[in-house]
Amino acid sequence: MRITIAGGGIGGLATALSLHAAGFGEVVVHEAAAEIRPLGVGINLLPHAVRELTELGLAGRLAAIGVRTAELAYFNRHGQPVWSEPRGLDAGYRWPQYSVHRGALQLLLLDAVRERLGTDAVRTGVRVEGLRHDGDLLVGADGIHSAVRAALFPQEGAPPWNGLVLWRGTTWAPPFLTGRSMIMAGDGTQKFVAYPIGDGRLVNWIAERPLEGEPPERGNWNRPADLATVVAHFADWRFDWLDVPGLIATAEAAYEYPMVDREPLPFWAKDDVVLLGDAAHAMYPVGSNGASQAIIDARVLAHSLATTGSTAAYEELRRPATTALQRANRQQGPEVVMRLAHERAPDGFADIEAVVPLAERAGIAAAYKRTAGFDPAELNERPSWSVR
Template identity: 85%
Template sequence: MRITIAGAGIGGLATALSLHAAGFEDITVHEASHQIRPLGVGINLLPHAVRELTELGLAGRLAAIAVPTAELAYFNRYGQAIWSEPRGLAAGYRWPQYSVHRGALQMLLLDAVRERLGAHAVRADSRITGLRHDSDLLIGADGIHSGVRAALFPGEGAPPWNGLVLWRGTTFGEPFLTGRSMIMAGYGTQKFVAYPIGDGRQINWIAERPLGGEPPERGNWNRPADLAAVVGHFADWTFDWLNVPGMIAAAEAAYEYPMVDRDPLPHWSRDDVVLLGDAAHAMYPVGSNGASQAIIDARVLAHSLATTGGTAAYEEIRRPATTALQLANRQQGPEVVMRLAHERAPGGFDDIEQVVPLAERTAIAASYKRLAGFDPALLNGRASWSLR
């Protein structure tokens, strides 16, 4: 089978590696950019995605470029603790959770594809804009502005915007809390996220709030941000354990991005074409799931093609799961605990148990893990997608 992949992002490259591991050899990845460079800032890889990369033989390489996340903690806008939980191995998973620079992960996958499939398996400056191709299967892994998706669903238009804007940046600074903590502070419409990447001294951060008027370019992760304006929105967010405005002001780079996603689709495939990753199910960056879900897509698609010769099983497994996740992320996913704490105690609290009881917080966290596919017991116990 000859396979063409549109897009050399994390999803497209993970798909090429997954197909090769499943026994497919004639695979070509087409990337629209003139040059594939390590762009972007940090992302989180949840244990279910780390499992798939481990089973692809990439565990050592991944560990060398990533920080194993020790805990996830939520705070209100005054820095008061709402909820915290261990992550990765400390939470009972068989695989870690990692914080990593998106570009570094992409380059790791790119190197592995070229090693395993050949130097010419990935072609830059080669955009696929429609459904015409000279292979047996075209996989549209070309992101939120997918040309393949646009050809399958003409007239869909720009990604819908929810009125919020994200500013994403990296700052060299001192470790906070455990030194491997991922924190989220704020409430429903304004929050700040931070976690270490690289060698642990580089802090990746995300600031979020509403933006009036028309949004900046939708779906462009690399639009430079005005740091002074961002600092102004978080000027009094100085906690005992983290100086939010100081971290923003000291950023080495920052980018502006309107919070957009895509509406769920009625189907992902037609004839000899199938969608994957953000092209199939772009979702709000809530719950650290975008890249992780694309990696899982890749593994399930490869398994479906190798065992059934088609994509029906892939879509049957993945489309309902990611549709539910897209809709849950529109309702703030596990981050809803911050909104509840703000609504019930907007001026802060003395005892979080009187505001959002432990049973409620625990249920919210557990429900999202089950929905997103990384409940510890279910993930540890399920069969592998590997075939050999």
């Protein structure tokens, strides 16, 4: 089977590696950009995605570029702790959770594809237009502005915007809390996220709030941000353990992005075409799931093709799961604990237990793990999607 992959991002490259591991030898990635460069800022890879990359033989390389996340902690806008939990190996998973630079991960996958499939397996400067291809199957992994998706659903239009804007940046800064903590602070409307990437000295941060008027380009992750504007919105967010405006003001790079997603689709596959990753199910960046879900798509698609000869099992498993996740993220996913704390105690609290009881906080976290596919027991016990 000759397989063409549209898109050389994380999803497309993970698909090439997964197909190769499943025994498919004729796989080519077409990337529209003339050169694949390490763009972007930080992302998180949750244990279910790390499991798949480990089974692809990339555990050592991944450990070399990532910070092994120790905890996830939520705070209100005053810096008071709302909820925290261990992550990765510390939470009983058989695989760690990593915070990595998106570009570094993309180059890691690119190197592995070229090593295993050959230097010609990734062809840059080649754009897949619509549904035209010269293989037996076209995999549309070409992102939120997918040309393949647009050809399948020509009436869809631009991705819908929810009224919020994200500013994403990286800053060289000293460690905070455990040194491997991922933190989120906010009130359900305005939010700040931070975690270390690289060697741990570079802090990735995300600032989020409502935006008045029409947003700039939807789905462009690389639009430069005005740092002074961002600092002004978070000027009083100084905590004992983190100076938020100081972190923003000294960023080495920052980008502006309207929070958009895509509507769930009635189908992903038609004839000799199938969608994957953001092209299939772009979702709000809530719960750190975008890249992880694309990697899981890749593995399940390869397994489906290798074991059944079709994409039907892939779509049957993945489309309902990601649809539920898209909808959960629209409701703030596990981050809803910050909104609840603010609604019930807007000026802060003396005892979080009296505001959002432990059982409620733990239940929210556990429910999201089940929806997103990384409940610890279920993930540890699930059979592998490797086929040989």
